[in-house]
Amino acid sequence: MSTPAILAENINTYYGRSHILRGVSFTVAPGETVSLLGRNGMGKTTLLRTLAGLLRPASGRVQLNGADVTAARASARSRAGLAIVPEGRGIFPNLTVAENLTFASRANAKGERPWPLERIYALFPRLAERRHHWGNELSGGEQQMLSIGRALMTSPSIVLLDEATEGLAPKLRDEIWATVKQITDSGIAAIIVDKNLNDLLALADRNTIMAKGEIVFDGTSDALRADEALIHRHLGV
């Protein structure tokens, strides 16, 4: 069995005194696409932020491509190949599109840059047209493209997408999903949080449902589709 792209063991994370993640264990294989599902407030964003190193768990262990990164800062995890496209997009409003993209441009561990600027502009032609615009001059869809493009420029081996298509019109949503498919087809592992269940089931190799800070389901899209009661109970569909 190959080394997981990311492995989390028995993670417990708190916000103040609130116990949010309760002994979560979670694995993503290299190149695998995993959806993270659940109602609001169940711990999905907290799990992504904990994996990215933006929140420190009270206990548990996180490995990235086989290396223990439990004590590593978010910046070190980013340099080790983890990229996050956060909820709210995290665009720098006072940097231009081109500056946002080149901000953290770097090669991967093999010294390769599989996603150079030209490839990002080819993937998102609208960003090329707006390369000199400020980050705060972009529409929501363009900001999401920029956030994804910026994550790719760090040459990641795994991307965490939080609320990937939140607030986007259906046409733009389809565009984002098509791009995410291209990214995952290129061999990058992904953990995706989104509210569009059908889109996620079509895209993901595996699906995980969280409820009250615990993982209550882990299986294929077919297995999840077959369990309507589970979908109804945890996803309210």
Next chain:
Amino acid sequence: MDLVLIQLLNGIQYGLLIFLAASGLTLVFGIMGVINLSHGSFYMLGAYCALTLTQFTGDIFFSLALGVPLAFLFGVIIEWLFIRHLYDRDHLQQVLLTFALILIFNEVQKILWGSYPHSVPVPGYLQGGVKISELLSYPYYRIAVAAFCVALALAMMFVIQKTRVGRIIRAGESNREMVEALGIDSRLLFRFVFAAGVALAATAGIVASPLESVYPGIGEPVLIISFVVVVIGGIGSIKGAFLGALLIGIADALGKVYFPAFSSSVVYALMAAVLIARPGGLFGRAA
């Protein structure tokens, strides 16, 4: 008329000097979110550093070349010893610790240099001035200080706008967490920014030292006026600090000519007017 011209030139030169101090303060506040009350102490440190170094080097500009790297190093040490413990704490704790630093620095200053005022000589080749009228001339040293400040301001704007370090600083001003998430170690960024702020305040203190006497507490008025500049310019904005400092300098100087009875209030009236029109400052985010 000559008096107004002289005051205007003094105001511009004073504004440029205040810009150096305020630019460091605005970076530390804007990027690190730290209210640093001890910033004026670094101006004082620069002035006393100039006093001692000039006794050895004989020239204020040699003192500047030696003093600025020393101040940067001092900033690195102070950040590592004290300031880094403040990042996750509230503003009250920041104010308490940095106020304690003022008291410590003032005591150290008294132990090392005493309580009497000192003067730092203007270099021989900058003695004299440009004749403006039969009776008045403008000192060469003040012109040199103004030119130095403008050059430094342009260099800072170039770094902020055109270099990778500048991009990181601007990004850190708007979203620190995302900077970290994209692979930049924010601890090193903060250490660099704080040390640069200390070096800028000390630079202002060094070049200002031949213009006025060097005395205990010299940095305190600079701290207050720097905060006014930061508020007027917008927190975290170098461009705003530049424009704000010039406005303050000119308002202060002309206020002394036209409203001598209220001259000390003019800068605060200007700050109030800016805050009413633009609550986030001239170049800041909307409050």
